[in-house]
Amino acid sequence: MKIVIATIKSWNIKNAIKFKKENKNIETFIITDKNDLTYEKVKEINPKYIFFPHWSWIIPQNIYDNFTCIVFHMTDLPFGRGGSPLQNLIERGIENTKISAIRIDGGIDTGDIYLKKDLNLNGAAEEIYIRASKIVFNDMIPEIISKQLIPKPQKGKVVKFKRRKPEQSEIKPEFTMKQIYDYIRMLDAEGYPKAFIKFGKYRLEFSRASFKSGKIIADVEIKEVESHE
CATH class of the missing domain: 3.10.25.20 (Methionyl-tRNA Fmet Formyltransferase; Chain A, domain 2)
Incomplete structure (x- = not known):
């Protein structure tokens, strides 16, 4: 199986490299530059999944239309769709959340959900992001791959977050x-x-x-x- 992990931030890159080393049976390609995420390059790899643990740029439609693209969002979707999820959660006094793995469909965090995992929001932002990264790489990505999970539509009241300035x-x-x-x-x-x-x-x-x-x-x-x- 081939997969692509497209991510930024030092802790995610570190965990992506570790995942690649520990999973020799999965041919893993790591992308950290938006200029390398093109349809032509992805088509050449032809991955079963493209995972986005943390990505700051727009994902081209011809990529998510033709490949299974999965993003990890730090809220219990559909609560908390939108930008700056961690900051919006803490500002609201929320102490525990979920990491939602969703299929990218072109909307803002509107995609079908593969699974959710618990995340505590104690500590500094970087500590929380590091904890979240470990959950994504150690638990969520392996479970999606090994169980061939089928995503299900989001259910519940939609609450939207605005990206902070x-x-x-x-x-x-x-x-x-x-x-x-x-x-x-x-x-x-x-x-x-x-x-x-x-x-x-x-x-x-x-x-x-x-x-x-x-x-x-x-x-x-x-x-x-x-x-x-």
């Missing part, structure tokens, strides 16, 4: 301590805009937060910014 990472004066902590941790991951506070001509960006005894302890990086920012 960088300016929404600002910590506001009216936030509670819990909200401040959640903002710092939900944005503390590779490639995400850090939670910040504006202080005159400076911008204070926070990471590595802990919340104990009513206090937040975190790392802060102070930058001088242009007046128009």
Whole structure:
């Protein structure tokens, strides 16, 4: 069997390489650059599945129309369709979610579901993404392949999320301590805009937060910014 794993973020790439090494009976091709995800290149491989554990670009229609493409979304679909699922979940005070494996059909997280797995949302965003990655590579992808799962239509009330913008990472004066902590941790991951506070001509960006005894302890990086920012 041939499969393609198209993914970004260091933890996913690491797990994709590990999966390839540990599953010699599966011919695995790893794509990490959007320019390599073309119909011509995929057709040459002719995979049974294309898995997208974390992908930031539009998937060409001629690929998902002609190959079984599966994306992993960090909500209990159809709740939480749309962008920035982790941040939207934490902002809503949700502590546990599901990872939904769905077939890509051209809609925004509207595809039929193969399976779901539990995911706890404690800790910093990067820690959560690493946990999710292990679940995807150790449990979900192997189960889809070995059991030849057939996806089923989504059921339940549809709740849509909006993709967050960088300016929404600002910590506001009216936030509670819990909200401040959640903002710092939900944005503390590779490639995400850090939670910040504006202080005159400076911008204070926070990471590595802990919340104990009513206090937040975190790392802060102070930058001088242009007046128009």
